[in-house]
Amino acid sequence: MKNPNRTSGGGASRLNLFQIPVRRPYHGSCHCGFIKYIVQLTFPPNLDPRTSSIRMYKCNCSTCVKMGILHLRPINPASDFVLLSPTDPVTELGDYRCFAKKTDWYFCKNCGVRCFAFGGSVETVEIDLDKWLRGVEMDTQGQENKTKVFKPKAGEWKIISEAGKEEVRPSVYLSINAVTLEPDQEGLSLKEWTEKGWIAYVDARNRTGQPRLGEPHEGGVY
Numbered sequence: 001m002k003n004p005n006r007t008s009g010g011g012a013s014r015l016n017l018f019q020i021p022v023r024r025p026y027h028g029s030c031h032c033g034f035i036k037y038i039v040q041l042t043f044p045p046n047l048d049p050r051t052s053s054i055r056m057y058k059c060n061c062s063t064c065v066k067m068g069i070l071h072l073r074p075i076n077p078a079s080d081f082v083l084l085s086p087t088d089p090v091t092e093l094g095d096y097r098c099f100a101k102k103t104d105w106y107f108c109k110n111c112g113v114r115c116f117a118f119g120g121s122v123e124t125v126e127i128d129l130d131k132w133l134r135g136v137e138m139d140t141q142g143q144e145n146k147t148k149v150f151k152p153k154a155g156e157w158k159i160i161s162e163a164g165k166e167e168v169r170p171s172v173y174l175s176i177n178a179v180t181l182e183p184d185q186e187g188l189s190l191k192e193w194t195e196k197g198w199i200a201y202v203d204a205r206n207r208t209g210q211p212r213l214g215e216p217h218e219g220g221v222y
């Protein structure tokens, strides 16, 4: 028997992630589950480098190559990322620093997985997680349902000079290792990202080349 309430085109209004930019939360973790985080990502990325956009890339520096990092950079680290567990990574996670020693390459002491790297100021705050998950701007004042999270610190900016232009950007660095996002979340498809040209190869080793597609720079991995 047909359902009289059913209207035609049941799936027609389904959100198409790859046509309309949509910001939505994605969950990630290390292999054993001790590290748990959520990151707000806006798909599709805007490939114009002058715009604010999520960025996905592979870097050819020796650190990223050896660690096997697939970088995923949220638009605004301070408002787009929360670490739910552990809430004190400084004492509860392993840390590795190299070169200029400005970046913390945290890893799980139990399973060894690296989910993210931080640089710059960080903070532990209490937020209304449900509101934040629904897209309400992160607010640390006066909520009823508080969850303690660790995150890059808000309100820290720096001026970048590039190609003769000055630009204000967040001074905190946050890169997610995209392979630690939980599989089967809508929009997470390495096949699709690759075919659409969203994963660039960047050259940090010589700092000569622009991000490019097709072939890694010297020493990089495909």
Ligand SMILES: [Zn+2]
Pocket: 030, 031, 032, 033, 034, 035, 108, 109, 110, 111, 112, 113
């Ligand atoms: Zn782990």
